[in-house]
Amino acid sequence: MARPDEREEYIDLANYAFKIDVECVLPKMYSKDIDSSGMHMVAADGQGRLRAQVAVYPEPMNAGGFPLRVGYLGIVSVHPRARGEGHMKVLMNKWIEEAPASYDMLVLYGNRQRYEYFDFTLGGVKIKYSVGEVNARHALREVNVEGLSIRPLFEIEGAAAYASKLNEARPSFVHRSERQMQDILTGLEQQPLGVLEDDKLIGYLVVSKTGKELTELAMERAADIPRAIKAYLAHSGADWIAVFAPEYDTELNASLSSFAENYTIETSDMYNIMDFARVLEAYLTVKHRTIGLMPGVFSAVLDGQPVTARVDGNGVTVERSAQPGAVELDKKQAQTLLLTPHGRYVGGGAHVPAGWFPLPIFWYIADKF
Structure with a gap:
């Protein structure tokens, strides 16, 4: 070291x-x-x-x-x-x-083939929306932005505590030190902006260096998401912007999908899972509480680690044991199954209830390294 x-x-x-x-x-x-x-x-x-x-x-x-x-x-x-x-x-x-x-897990962003040598798998779920001035003019024509303003976030008193509160309200979040919040949100040359109504914070945005990507959008009320987007388009002067969203942020996706011009579903970083049971239980729970999961059972030996996951009326439970005859998958197969939509092609006959995978793992750019 x-x-x-x-x-x-x-x-x-x-x-x-x-x-x-x-x-x-x-x-x-x-x-x-x-x-x-x-x-x-x-x-x-x-x-x-x-x-x-x-x-x-x-x-x-x-x-x-x-x-x-x-x-x-x-x-x-x-x-x-x-x-x-x-x-x-x-x-x-x-x-x-x-x-x-x-x-329990390592994460990185890099060349796929280079890091596959070290057991990392490209996966996760990131939804990217394209929103333009034309969408604001038509789909958001009745959206009222009067009284809204956009200012650099850390020029506003109490911004760090406010951003921490909204981050920790998410279904899944990296713990961010309030003391370091400005350094976190300005990392990788990003710009955090506060969304204010009558000089009171109602949310924040994190935008890329070019101003054409909203890499993070957090609003106290889902009803204010279209207002924030319309206000930011006017503020930035951009014809088009991209807005990134995790799959599990159902309110954000419901709002953006109602007026965005288009969307793509992309990967979100590369992952090397050390503790399959722990990661499986955490992210199945996230998915069950947000997107929803059909009841069922999944049992397998994943890279030598036996797991049995159940979803029923009591929620999600994961045991560190496998049912007799459970499929055995090596690490690449196991991570492909859990992290990508390509699990259907994994050999071995793994039985998975429909819609369980890929797990909705997502990484905000502010939390990258």
Whole structure:
């Protein structure tokens, strides 16, 4: 693991590899007052110079009322003069070897084939809506935005506590430190904006650097979602914007689908599940409470871990045991089944009640690394 006195070196290596200023782009990890050395696993040469690094940022979650230990893996970087020497492979495998003691799941964003070598599966569910001025002019013509204004969120008193409250009202959320909220929501060059009515916060937006993507939308009242979208289109002057939504945010999807021009269903990051029973119980519960699940039973041995999940009148239960004759799936098969719509093609004859998978796992850009 990196030492605190190596801060300048691991930051310089990241900046050199990615051609960015990580202290500005990722302030929640790299602002001056944070010692992030403990999340960096590094490779050093005989002179002590850092040649490669892989970091895991702890992101404790609550999904369906269940605490999940999640780590977001990032800053995978190798010095150009040390590429091809196998450092990344060693560091990645070491992290994955140690992860089950600390994490139920690792998450990352990156090249699919590169990280499939390390048992990550591209999956999750992200819904992307296209909304334009033409939609506002016609479908939202009767929507009243009088009295609404949009201002930089952290110019407003109490913004951090307000954003924390709305985040923790979600069916699934990463715990965000109120003290770090500004660094979290401005990460990866995003801009958080407050939506006010008569100078009172009624919600917030997080927009991309270009202003053409709403990567996060949180309103106290679902009825104000169309108003916020119409107000933001006028505020930004954009002809078209994209709005991202998790599948489990049913109020947001119901609202956006009523006026958006179009939508696509996309993947949301890559996942390496360490504890299948824990992840299955948490996200089946999220899906049952929001989208809904038909009653049924699913039993399998997933990467050597026996699980039996039931949905009935009492909700979701998951046991760490499998029924006699339950299908056995390797890790790639198991994660393909749980995380993607391609589970129907998984061999082995897994019986799954209709609509249970993919699990509605989603990652906001503000929580990425």
